[in-house]
Amino acid sequence: MSDLALLVPELILVGMALVLILVARRIRTARVAVVGTVLAALAAAVASGWLLSRGTETGFGGMITLDGYSQFFKILIASSLALVALVSVRSIDREQIPRAEYHVLLLLASTGMMLSVSALDLLTLYLGLELMTLCSYILVGITVQRPTSNEAAIKYFLIASFASALLLYGISLTYGTTGGTAFVDIASALSEHGLGSNPLLVVAMGLMVAGLAFKIAAVPFHSWAPDAYQGAISPVAAFLATGSKAAGLAVLGRVSLVAFGSEAQVLSVLLAGLAALSIIVGSILALAQTDMKRLLAYSSIAHVGYALLGLIAGTPEGASTTMIYAFFYVFMTLGAFCVVIALGERGENLDGYRGLAAQRPLIGALMLLFLLSLTGIPPTAGFVAKFGVILSAMRAGHIALAVLAVAFSVVSAFIYMRVAVFMYMEEPREAAPSHLPLAVSAALAVAALVTLIGGILPGSLVGWAVSP
């Protein structure tokens, strides 16, 4: 089997991107592009699932792998792409965004994510992440007429390119000290000499973790996220909060387990610090937000902290709880963003949620479901996710961190339930929102189903999430 077969999901996305570019001038409604993107995403997900049955393989001279871990995240990324494409319908028409180009960027960003999660080499990893980030810059600034969007794009570009530089510097230092960029080479060099043999290695590892922490917006590398989310149109914010975070977590997981697996103790200190800070800062700053997208941005920062808890242990079991967390996080966050998008202008402000449940009971109930899941209250997926990562932190002996994590879930309950109070216990001030486009309803339904079923019957997903 040729090496190209390992990249079938990526090739599908790139193929669709090329087709969209070619026919760009003929696309008159957003719907066509949406259908194309969603079909490509579904095909990529199916291809990932099909490849999964072939077992573990490596290709391209050991730079790309096909294993349960990469396919898990590819399916997750494809789902995130499909849902984001669905909810973009209205924004594209309202903001007069170039239809084909927008979707091409989404497709290419997803390709980059998929490439990075299957990378077994620091270079392919970097290429994948940069493809993702490059497309994201443009996506954030795609509403050219809006000054806030431009500002957000520039901020995001400046900070993220700094992060990329850090990552690249870390990679080059690693190459200089270990003589290789492949994960196996790094791991064997480390197990031979140990981290202490060369202080540059410690610096290299720290720089790489910092660079990746930027990508997933973990504290103290988070400052770009709220501005970028707020300035970007909501579907793009949703895409940044879900797909790119999942990819970043996947990459961080593989690097920490495979490349630096023998140095788990040093790494766990760094990761524990990132996790604790993200949970504390994300939760506390979310308390003060009145803009929904900023609120969700800070909430996503806190959630990254929770997801990192699984990686602290440095064990495959721990990493698999992070996989589960990432999976459910993507769907519940996308669900919350779907509601924000469904409500249009009204959804972007906390005040807009007043009386929503009385006007539109179904949307209110779904938002409540996503909020409960984000809080981590059973029987929603968020609870299963939280249970897993805290179990993993406990296994790693970080009891204080586990207590901190649950204590801040009470703080987060206050954040999310404030929205619920507005929806259910206040009188409406604005007219009822108009009916939803079919695409948005479909995305909402998918997100809600995963959030609910994932909470009630998580068994098969938990069994499926196997880390390298």
Add this chain to the structure above:
Amino acid sequence: MSAYPVLSVTTFLPLAGAVLILLMGRERLARWVALATTVATLAVSAPLYWHFDKSSSALQFVESAEWIPAWNIAYGMGVDGISLPFIFLAAVLSVLCVGASWTAIQTRTRGFYAALLVAETAMIGLFSAANLFLFFIFWELIIVPLFLLIGIWGSSGRVYAAVKFLLFTLAGSVLMLVGMIALHHTCGTLDFKALALARQSLQPEQQAWLFAAFLAAFAVKVPMFPVHTWLPDAHTEAPTAGSVILAGILLKMGAYGFLRVSLPILPDAVRLFLKPMLVISAVAIVYGAYVTLVQKDVKRLIAFSSVSHMGFVTLGIFTLTRSGVEGAILQMINHGIVTAALFLCVGMIYERTHTREIKDYGGVGKIAPVYSTLLALFCLAAAGFPGLNSFVGEFLIIGGAFETRGWLGAMAVWGVALGTTYLLWLYYRVVMGKTNPGLVGLELELNSREVATLAPLALLALCLGLYPELVLSYLRAPVAALLAGVAP
């Protein structure tokens, strides 16, 4: 033994009813569906009482299925003599809640009855859970419908009360989550039976920390002094059905947690914490009673009386004597019946007068004799009048307290005396004396629906008062086994 999963059916039937109500477009049908569902739930739970083997202390009607095999977590249901009476109580109170809300709830009725039914699922599920994971899920599940019930259909201060309720209970239960995960990490299982067997692998120090973590959750729910402050607000602001569920079942969940988790799994820690627990309970009894005395709001008064009454329950449990524990469980059932009835009584008259201030009442007896008679019955029952249900429970608890420490028994007796004072004084101010001018011309007498709502509780109060064996016979075997496990 019936072959079909009677516990799961009883637990999830209300949930199915809730879904049905939400799917139906008609607001006016909601209460009928809710009534049918709650009655059906009571009916399908009947085999539990017929086929129950009272001589066994093991879990019965056990169901188990694979759930999350990768984490060694299974779906497990089962009841013993301790949990069975609570399932009955929850099923009965749910029917009565629908009856009490029949005309009181006029807005967004579908949501109201759906929330009520979800709460019923959580209540029954909690008492049927055979493992800690499922227990925790139902424990948390009940928070959501009650948060909505208080916050949407409550009275003027509802939002504050709802948020306070949510944050207090959540703060307690997240520590239980940590405790549960620590237990899972140490013992590798969450099944109650397996945990009780695996407890040897827990160091005494670990047990103490775990006990503290679970205590945080249970103490908030009971509620024990000094974390009771959410209760008066929640009870007062909640709609009648919400108060009934809170007082009738929710408060018992905490004490049930002690019996299901702390005593069997963490016995060393229980003995270690015995003294502080007894002291806190005694303080709750006396302090709660004094605070109750000065209340001016009827609902707040009954709410605070719960603090005192639940102090009896925790006192009984931590005497670790047979009569104390049996009395505590019986008292939980009694308190569930009587306090629920008192809240129903208050709710019914509030619907007509729209005031809860005691000073706005007076002389109700002349206008509403049937109401006053029932209220007298429930007030006397709550005060521990011989021949009515609470007497037996309190008597057993006080017996257990005297067995342990003389001064504990003295405190408990003091609490009973104060209880009689505030209840009879309440009755005096509301029912006797001159008719308050504000009440003249109001139709205060109960209609037949309301009498039918109160009658089952009156009947239960009488039956349990005259023949407590109805409940005690279920308790004997499991309580003996429980205490044998705690003994050093």
